[in-house]
Amino acid sequence: MTGADWPSSLHLVGSKALGGAEHWLRRFAQALSEQGADATVGVRAGSAVAGLDMGGLPVRMLPFRSVWDPLSRHAVTRLVRELRPAIVQTYMGRATRLTRLPPAAGAVHVARLGGYYKLAPYRHAHAWVGNTRGLCDWMVQQGLPAERVHHVYNFVDAPRPVPPEALAVLREGLRLPAGALVMVVVGRLVPVKGHRLLLSALARLPAEIDARPWRVVLVGDGPLRRELERLAGVLGIDGRLLWTGWQPAPGPYFQLADLVVFPSRDAETFGNVIPEAWAWRRPLLVTRFRGARELARHGEDAWCVPCDDAAALADGMLRLLRDQTLRGSLVEQGAARVAAELDKSAIMARYLELYRHLLRA
Secondary structure (H helix, E strand, O other): OOHHHOOOEEEEEOOOOOOHHHHHHHHHHHHHHHHOOOEEEEEEOOOOHHHOOOOOOOEEEEOOOOOOOHHHHHHHHHHHHHHOOOEEEEEHHHHHHHOOOOHHHOOEEEEEEOOOOOOOOOOOOOEEEEOOHHHHHHHHHOOOOHHHEEEOOOOOOOOOOOOHHHHHHHHHHHOOOOOOEEEEEEOOOOHHHOHHHHHHHHOOOOOEEOOEEEEEEEEEOOOOHHHHHHHHHHHOOHHHEEEEEOOOOOHHHHHHOOEEEEOOOOOOOOOOHHHHHHHOOOOEEEEOOHHHHHHOOEOOOEEEEOOOOHHHHHHHHHHHHHOHHHHHHHHHHHHHHHHHHOOHHHHHHHHHHHHHHHHHO
């Protein structure tokens, strides 16, 4: 694929804070830039999203002050008229609601959904993309026309390992004990990510596993942080938890992991940590939330336990940390899944095919 293959596109997100959709837009924008595509990104002025690296694509600032803001709607329309993109792809409800393409624009409005949201802000789009098959099936059940609902998984970036010296510096900065077993948990500190369950499970573990201490590195930030820190203290495990805050490049933390734990609750739609753990060749312990039931295969590429079951999560940690052979088997199968199904080039080819299909329709 070359830049000439891609139709021109405008990608809009109105979020103030960072989450899964915003990080996906960053990765997608960088991939479009690598392809040489004629693409522009529109973001909320002054937002955390405005500081993300979009791969050198032009970034335009828009108000996106509220979901009903007529000035923002006018600003979007004016930008579409200026750029005349063939595809306008919106992310999340605010940008989608405020994007109303006039017929004269000649563009196709694609709304990308990464969750089971209320569909009212999305129904006026021309087509919809869901990042799991289950989400697409649900959209059709909610009345969207099946022929205009399209499934495309998220791709995962190829790992860029840091050299051993840099990893040693990171371990020292985290004050990891020599020989410690390291579990890594990546995700925003919000209810759906299951951190309360995680802490309850950790409190069930012995202080050492096969004569080795353990530590948990929590990569992410969010509104639950203070509550979770207090709970860790009550449970007596605060000395074994390392809080890194939000990290723009979490790769080195995956590289540290003896085990990646992803304890989300059932409402989690996709779960980018699943393919990220596979790509980094790290064993994965995951709860059976919506996305994991579709993506992960228990005992093959991940060890899967029920949602909201602290005892099962703790048992999974013990089993995997004590069984290096099982961990190695999960790693090999997970890496194969990424190569076969979630490779960047394959997913970008799927988007190009989709854009061309929509423009022919």
